[in-house]
Amino acid sequence: xxxxxxxxxxxxxxxxxxxxxxxxxxxxxxxxxxxxLQGLELHAGDWMPDVVKGNRQRSYSRDAVVAALKERxxxxxxxxxxxxxxxxxxxxxxxxxxxxxxxxxxxxLDVQPISFFSDEERCQGVVKAVxxxxxxxxxxxxxAHSAADRQLADFPRFGRDDETCxxxxxxxxxxxxxxxxxGPKLVESIxxxxxxxxxxxxVEELPNGSVLLVLxxxxxxxxxxxxxxxxxxxxxxxxxxxDFDTVLRTLKERSAALSPVEPRFHPDxxxxxxxxxxxFAISERQQKIAELNAFRPPSPEEWLPAALPSDVENPxxxxxxxxDLSEGLVAALHTKVPSIMEETPESLTxxxxxxxxxxxxxxxxxxxxxxxxxxxxxxxxxxxxxRRLGGTWVPRQKLEESQVRVGRRVWLPFLRARRYMxxxxxxxxxxxxxxxxxxxxxxx
Numbered sequence: 001x002x003x004x005x006x007x008x009x010x011x012x013x014x015x016x017x018x019x020x021x022x023x024x025x026x027x028x029x030x031x032x033x034x035x036x037l038q039g040l041e042l043h044a045g046d047w048m049p050d051v052v053k054g055n056r057q058r059s060y061s062r063d064a065v066v067a068a069l070k071e072r073x074x075x076x077x078x079x080x081x082x083x084x085x086x087x088x089x090x091x092x093x094x095x096x097x098x099x100x101x102x103x104x105x106x107x108x109l110d111v112q113p114i115s116f117f118s119d120e121e122r123c124q125g126v127v128k129a130v131x132x133x134x135x136x137x138x139x140x141x142x143x144a145h146s147a148a149d150r151q152l153a154d155f156p157r158f159g160r161d162d163e164t165c166x167x168x169x170x171x172x173x174x175x176x177x178x179x180x181x182x183g184p185k186l187v188e189s190i191x192x193x194x195x196x197x198x199x200x201x202x203v204e205e206l207p208n209g210s211v212l213l214v215l216x217x218x219x220x221x222x223x224x225x226x227x228x229x230x231x232x233x234x235x236x237x238x239x240x241x242x243d244f245d246t247v248l249r250t251l252k253e254r255s256a257a258l259s260p261v262e263p264r265f266h267p268d269x270x271x272x273x274x275x276x277x278x279x280f281a282i283s284e285r286q287q288k289i290a291e292l293n294a295f296r297p298p299s300p301e302e303w304l305p306a307a308l309p310s311d312v313e314n315p316x317x318x319x320x321x322x323x324d325l326s327e328g329l330v331a332a333l334h335t336k337v338p339s340i341m342e343e344t345p346e347s348l349t350x351x352x353x354x355x356x357x358x359x360x361x362x363x364x365x366x367x368x369x370x371x372x373x374x375x376x377x378x379x380x381x382x383x384x385x386x387r388r389l390g391g392t393w394v395p396r397q398k399l400e401e402s403q404v405r406v407g408r409r410v411w412l413p414f415l416r417a418r419r420y421m422x423x424x425x426x427x428x429x430x431x432x433x434x435x436x437x438x439x440x441x442x443x444x
Contacts, residue, residue, distance in 0.1 A: 003051065003083040009091065009147070013114045013258075013282050015219050016147040017130065017179075018156075019107040021137030022100075030066050035136040036094075036105065037062050043129035045122060047111050049082035049090050065094070075099060088116045105137050114146050117219040127179060127202065127214055134181045135206045141170040141186060145177035146222050151283035152254040153177075176235045178219045184209035190238055199233050223255040261289040266296060268437040269428075271349045272356075279357055297429050300438040302412040302419070307394050307403055318395040322402075325379035332376075343384045348432035351377075356427045374421045375399060378414030381432055385411060389443055407443045411435075 023032055041048070052058045054068025060082065068080040077098040084090035089112040097104030117123050126144060134142060143155065157165045158174035173186065187195050187209060195211045196203055202214040215234060221227050232248040265273040273292045277285045312318045330340050337354045339347040355361070361369060382404045385391035391404040391411070400418060403410040413435075420430040 003053065003081075003085070003091075008089065009110055009112065010282060011278065012112050013146055013148045014110040014112040015114045015117050015126070015144060016150060017107065017109040017126075017142070017144040019105075019109075019130070019133060019137075019139060019142045019181075021105045021107075021133065021139040021142075022102040023105055023137050024102055029069060030062070032103075033062075033066065033069075033105075036107070036133060037065060039129045039132040040092075043125040043132075045125045047084065047088050047090050047116070047122070049084050049092055051083045051085055053081045053083060069094070069096060073098070077104075088112060107133070109144075110147065114222075115220050118221070120217045123218050126219070127212075130179060130181065131204070131206070131212055134210055134212060135208060138183065138208050139181055139210065140183035142179075142181040143177045144179035144219070146219070148258055148282040149222055149254055150177070151281050152257060173235070173238045176213070176215065176231055176238065178215050178222055180213045180215075181206070182211045182213065187211050194238065198237050200230070223258055225252075225255075228252055228255060257283065257287055259286060261286045261293070263289055264293045268434050269295075269297065269431060271346075272352045272428075272431060272433045275353050276356070295428065297431065297434055300416070300430075300435050302416040302435070303438075303442075304403065304410045304412070305408075307405055307410040308396060308401060310394050311397050312395050315395050319393055322379040322382065322393070322395070325376040326383050329373075329376035329380045340380075343380070343387050345384075345388065345433075345436050348381070348384060348436055352427060352431045352433050355421075356424060359424050361421050361423050361427065369421050370418070374417045375414065377421070377432075378402075378417035381417060381435070382411075382413035384436065385413065385439060389439060406439055409439075409442050411439055 048060075050060045052060050052064040052068050054072045058064040058068065065080065065082070069078040072078045072080055077096040077100075079093065079095045082090070082092040082094070091108075091110045093106075093108040095104075095106040095108075097106065111117070117126070130142065130144060133139075143150070153175050155175070156170065160168075170186065172189065173182070182190070182195065192205070192211075195213075196205060198213060200213050200215050201217055202212065204212045206212055213234070215230050216222075216227055222231075228248060228251040231251055232244055235247055236242050236244045263274060263277075273295070276292060277288050280288045333340050333351070333354070337347070337350045339350045341347075360373070364373070378399070382391070382393060382402070385404040385406055386393060389406050391406040394403040394405055394410060396402045400412065400415040402414055403412055405411075416430060416432075416435050420426055420432065
């Protein structure tokens, strides 16, 4: 299995831990890290990382972690990644802020998929590890929960702007997640007695005055009705100013947003639309699938029942200029869209996806698009009709009137390309994929 990347983390939901602790950095790095690494080794079990990645990749060992941190160290601190090369996928980042007082140890852990934590024993391992870390490295607030649900909760902003979030941090309990560590300040603001009486699977005071709270035995069922009721009860207990029904309704809306939606895309556009949901955050994906299921593009109108006669003096020269335009597009995009070299139906879908993902019509200047990209794309589209569907060019002085005769109709690829390049939405409304399917239907 390849090492988990940021892109991979957006493929499937993960159990995500955010831990931002502190320690007094007076001793050797090996000694300061020992509680963290010991807790990882004792309790990670079958999600234990086996690779350390600093300036180079090493097999996991404590010495390898320390060596990687030392070689990556600068005047601010050091950051390394720990990964797992077998199922489940793991990404664990250790970020040491050694120039701060007190020094910081920031841990970001993702284990994918979250369904791996349907097992209570595995979840107990996470709890034991985080309990130890929270006891040794004081933390104001730490959370382990579904990455997708955290996104829906807007963690850690919780609806605040970046400046407010940075200034105040977690100044109250905005939400309660599967696993929580509430630091001494939060405990004081709520009251220790109230905190310890929270209805939850586990509530425990740590030696440094923090409180560990675990809502349920397992993390994977966070979106179930039972889990949402437990989450709402705990939150309202800690925040009596909140209304239980309102909190529960919001949580159930989050569950509904994550409920799987079966793709039922427009058949002509399925090759394209099936690729779009993965470009959205996991928390938005099911809603986007539902929106794309309902999407019905306008039928292509860039065609004529009969050809306008060619009105150019030198058709060969004009056709050569179309070839130059098409070749220019291939030269510009062949590394990003390799299939463009082949002039196939698949290459048109790849172009659709590339331009949509790049938000090309809204990122680049209208002058560039109208004078260069759209004409080059029209020429390329026409060449695909000629090469793959047996079409014939009918050049015209006005570029958007230039046609390709296929079967009983003539098609206007330059006009289609201009409409296509108007906005990000128009890339779907006037997609090249849909246009080709319409041409194929009228080939005979």
